[in-house]
Each structure stands twice: as C-alpha cells, then as structure tokens.
Amino acid sequence: MKMQLLSAGEYHEKTSYFRNRISPHHLDFDAYPLAFKPYETLEKIKLPTKFPQQDRPLSTLFSSCPGKGRLDITALSHILFLAYGVTAFKHSQSIPVLNRTLPSAGGLYPCHLYVAISGIEGLETGVYYFDPIHFCLGRLHGTYAPRDVDTVCFMVTASFYTSAWKYRERAFRYMLLDTGHLVENLELALGLYDVGHTLFYDFEDRAISDFLQLDPSLEVPLVCVSSGRDRNVSAMGLAKKPGEPADPSSASSCLTDRTRPVQYEILSQIHSLGSIVKQERPFPLPEITEKKGLGSVAVPMETQPMEGGQGFVDSVLLRRSRRNFVQDTLAIRTWSALLNTLFCSLSFDASRPAARALDFLSMGMICQNLEKLDDGCYFFSGNPSKMQLMEKGRFAGAFAGICLNQEWIKAAGINFLFMANLEELEKAFGPRGYRYVMFNAGRIAQRIYLAAQGLGLGCCGVGALYDGEAKALLGLNRTSVLLYAVAAGPIKKTRGHEI
Ligand SMILES: Cc1cc2nc3c(=O)[nH]c(=O)nc-3n(C[C@H](O)[C@H](O)[C@H](O)COP(=O)(O)O)c2cc1C
Numbered sequence: 001m002k003m004q005l006l007s008a009g010e011y012h013e014k015t016s017y018f019r020n021r022i023s024p025h026h027l028d029f030d031a032y033p034l035a036f037k038p039y040e041t042l043e044k045i046k047l048p049t050k051f052p053q054q055d056r057p058l059s060t061l062f063s064s065c066p067g068k069g070r071l072d073i074t075a076l077s078h079i080l081f082l083a084y085g086v087t088a089f090k091h092s093q094s095i096p097v098l099n100r101t102l103p104s105a106g107g108l109y110p111c112h113l114y115v116a117i118s119g120i121e122g123l124e125t126g127v128y129y130f131d132p133i134h135f136c137l138g139r140l141h142g143t144y145a146p147r148d149v150d151t152v153c154f155m156v157t158a159s160f161y162t163s164a165w166k167y168r169e170r171a172f173r174y175m176l177l178d179t180g181h182l183v184e185n186l187e188l189a190l191g192l193y194d195v196g197h198t199l200f201y202d203f204e205d206r207a208i209s210d211f212l213q214l215d216p217s218l219e220v221p222l223v224c225v226s227s228g229r230d231r232n233v234s235a236m237g238l239a240k241k242p243g244e245p246a247d248p249s250s251a252s253s254c255l256t257d258r259t260r261p262v263q264y265e266i267l268s269q270i271h272s273l274g275s276i277v278k279q280e281r282p283f284p285l286p287e288i289t290e291k292k293g294l295g296s297v298a299v300p301m302e303t304q305p306m307e308g309g310q311g312f313v314d315s316v317l318l319r320r321s322r323r324n325f326v327q328d329t330l331a332i333r334t335w336s337a338l339l340n341t342l343f344c345s346l347s348f349d350a351s352r353p354a355a356r357a358l359d360f361l362s363m364g365m366i367c368q369n370l371e372k373l374d375d376g377c378y379f380f381s382g383n384p385s386k387m388q389l390m391e392k393g394r395f396a397g398a399f400a401g402i403c404l405n406q407e408w409i410k411a412a413g414i415n416f417l418f419m420a421n422l423e424e425l426e427k428a429f430g431p432r433g434y435r436y437v438m439f440n441a442g443r444i445a446q447r448i449y450l451a452a453q454g455l456g457l458g459c460c461g462v463g464a465l466y467d468g469e470a471k472a473l474l475g476l477n478r479t480s481v482l483l484y485a486v487a488a489g490p491i492k493k494t495r496g497h498e499i
Helices: 008-014 058-063 073-084 160-192 205-211 265-273 312-318 332-343 353-360 396-402 407-411 422-429 433-454 467-474
Strands: 044-046 086-092 095-100 111-117 126-131 136-141 152-159 198-200 219-226 296-298 362-367 376-380 386-392 414-421 458-462 480-489
Touching: 008 160, 008 265, 008 422, 008 433, 058 160, 058 312, 058 332, 058 433, 073 111, 073 160, 073 312, 111 160, 152 160, 160 219, 160 265, 160 312, 160 433, 160 480, 205 219, 219 433, 312 433, 332 362, 332 414, 332 433, 353 422, 353 433, 362 386, 396 407, 396 467, 407 480, 414 422, 414 433, 422 433, 433 458, 433 480, 467 480
Parallel strands: none
Antiparallel strands: 044 136, 086 095, 111 126, 111 152, 126 136, 152 219, 198 219, 296 386, 362 376, 362 414, 376 386, 414 480, 458 480
16 A cells, blocks of 8 residues: 655654664765756856956855845856855766765755746856756756846756665655755855845646746756846746756756666655745744753854954865764864854745744754864753853763764764754644744755865765664753754864865
8 A cells, every 4th residue: 555644743753763674775876966067958048257356254144144146147156156056077987976066965966946037148048957066057948037037046856766876765854955055155256246135945836836837846946046136036037937848868867878777765755844834823933842951051252253264165165074082172262163153044025934944953063173162962042142051071982973973973072963853843733834944944055165165174974873762861851852963163284285
C-alpha cells in the first residue's frame, strides 16, 4: 500500500539515521548528476566577467538594509557569480569537482537559479536560466510583465535527483538547507550593490513552476527574491503561464544522458505537503527542551569590524569547507564576533509568516576552548545578548560520534546547533513551516561560513547525524529535533594558508 505522509515531522522522522541501520547504498558514478541544466536549444548570452573592485566588511553587510541601488548587466552578472558562481574547476576520477561560492551537501549543488529580468539595458525582458558553469544566461521565454518595470526577480529551485543520487529519501533536507545557503549569498550580494529586495518563501508553487516550465516531478521552486518595489508576489508578473513550449533538454533536469532518475515518492510527497501556504496561527514560542539551564551567560557584543577581517567578496571567493580543526584557544573578541553573526537579523518582509518563523528556529552551540567561557552546551534565547548554559563539559567527542563518527568534529571550537520543535512549528505554519526553518538554518549557516572565513577560522556544515542520538545528547523534548550543525573554529595553518 502506498504510504502517505501526514506531516513534515513525519518526513523528518522517516528520514532519520539510526546507528547500524543505514541501508547500504551504491553510488553510481556513471549516473552522477550534472551540476547544470543543458538547455541545448536556447540562445546563450555570455555574462560580463570584469567586475568592479568593490567590497564591504561582512559585519556591515550583515546588518545593512539595502536601498536604492540599481542593477545593470555588470552588477547582475557579479551578483549571480557571488551568489552561486564557480571559483575553480577540478576533476576527480572523471567527476567534475567544482569549488563554488557556497557549500553544498555532498558537493552536489541541487539548486538552480533563474532570473526574470525587466528594465536592464542589454538584456531583453524575459526569464533566464543562470548557467554557472558556462557563466551565461539562457533565455527561456519573454512572458514577463511586472507591475514595476524595473523588477528583477531571482528564483531558486532544487532538483530532487541531484541530491537524491547520494542522499535518497533524506535529500529534501539538503535541498532546503542548500537553498538557504544560496539565498543568503544572493541577499548579501544584492546588499553589496545596495539593491533593495524582498524575500518570498510563500507563493503558489505551481504558478512559479509553470512560469519556469519545470517538470515538478524532477525540480521544484523554493524561494523568490524580488528587487522590485512591489511587495506582493503576484504583482511581480511571475504567475502567468507562458504559452511557449519548454526546451526538451531542460526536462531532463540535471540527469546524465543515459539515466532516468530513481524517484523517491517521499520527496514529491513532502514537497507537495508544503505546497499550501497556511495562514499562520498565533502560538506561544515553542520549548525545545524540558531541561532547566544552569544559568544565563552574557554574549559580548562585537560591533566593530574585525581588524584584518576580510570583506564579503574576499570571503565568498576564498570560502571552502575546512575540517582541519585544532584545539587552540579562541580569543573572546573572535568568538563573540562569530556569535554575533547569528544574531544580526535576517532580512525579510517582516509582515510575512516566514519572518516570524525565525522565532521557531532555536540555536545553540557545543563549545570548547573559548576564552573566558566554560566548555559546555549552550542554548541561545530570544534575547540576542544572552545564552543559557545547559550543561558544562566537553561534548565535542560525543557529538562527533553522533555525526556518523566524523572524527574531525571532535576538535572544533564551536559546533553550532540549529533545532526546532516541529510539532509546534506545524501547528503555527502547517507543513510549509519546515521549509522556513530549514531555509533560515541554511542562511545563518552561510553567514557563519563567511564570518569564519573572514576571521581566519575553519568552518564546515554537518548534515550527517544520527537524529535520535542527537536529540538525546542535547536533551530535546519529544517533538523537537536537531536540523543541522555547523562546526567552526581555529584550524591548522601551513605557510600562512589553511589546508
Ligand atoms: C547542508 C550541508 C551539509 C553538509 N554536511 C556535511 C557533513 O556531514 N560532513 C562533511 O564533511 N561535510 C559536509 N558538508 C560540506 C560539503 O561536503 C562541502 O560543502 C562540499 O563538499 C563542497 O566543498 P566546499 O564547501 O569546500 O566548497 C555539508 C554542506 C552542507 C551545505
């Protein structure tokens, strides 16, 4: 009998890892997913690659409120590059390995970036696919008529197969987290050009899917970011169904030539379950644990840009996942600067449910060797300058075991934790709330990556974990889960460079 998912919590539970119970999975490298969509019949427009030498300190960009900047083709090209570009190509056993401006679970990059353009000189009004590998735009169609003619709308989608190739049923988790990383890079890049914008987690999935001519069994729209003045997604001119036929080469979204995708029914189900945007219902902020803390600790506020700290552009270009942590003491000024990145408010249109869903994402850390701070597990409260010491001691070793025995996690100075009470979340927002917390976790994680890079620290996302064991270690209540972790801290340096 076909299983029908009833909640996002159930999806999370059904895709949990349990020690000694992960079924073996052969990675078929002959069917390795492509990192871009070929769109063979489309006209390709090469993007300019000479960018202005401009940068801004991360700390100011994190807290800035972009304004009246205007996009031209060079700025657009730079923004696309910073958001989702390729910084180096390599090959490993005939598999292309790309260094990109953001991390991705398994290095698979399931997301795609489309842009609907109006009012940019040199680019015809229409909807384009951004091909990050060949650094060009492919024009899908011209049916785009926003109310404000200067609207440029970015749309992030993700392909099931790309991530499921490795992660199978668990892939939707990574598609959402990866989307959060990408959206944050995009936002910061728009901020670099002072381009005001609005983020949409809520829209009619089907309308955007039709607009982009997607095959929804293969690829789904997840977030829209509009630089126009209109605050309403339906005013952005995206909801029209173009009459033109789709390019057949796009339907095979990221598949290698010779394969049809293995499809996991649960992935389409969890996506469709969240397709309805529910009117948010007021709920008190959820608890994630019954445990009482051992006392509250003030987080020093670090408002000055760090001396020698890199700007956004440098950080994005040099960013890598670094796992060679060493157990050096982290100066108070450095760790507080890093923690402050968690508390800089993410930009939203505050009237939207997605903004309020931020309160449903709980954060914490397992830390060691931080100057003037007890080793232990801390949960951050709603008040950005305070955290609760939940338990004193060194837990990084136990945490590494929980993260599928990834030994390098043991030495990380900080393991950031992203948690949520899924039952309460769904009572407030319905199953779509799962997307909100995962996007937000990915967005904050991207900030941690960039801030760590800027501060000369290492950083690496951790999605592989035994879910039940994580819950037990952190003392989470029955309905709460650990969604994602990010390790950060001092790393080994060789000849002035991290390895
Ligand atoms: C959502 C997510 C989960 C990840 N989980 C892990 C993990 O469990 N273990 C690990 O070593 N790296 C993990 N990574 C890091 C990726 O392996 C890394 O980003 C990818 O290989 C690309 O390399 P780069 O970040 O150096 O460019 C994760 C990254 C993301 C975004």
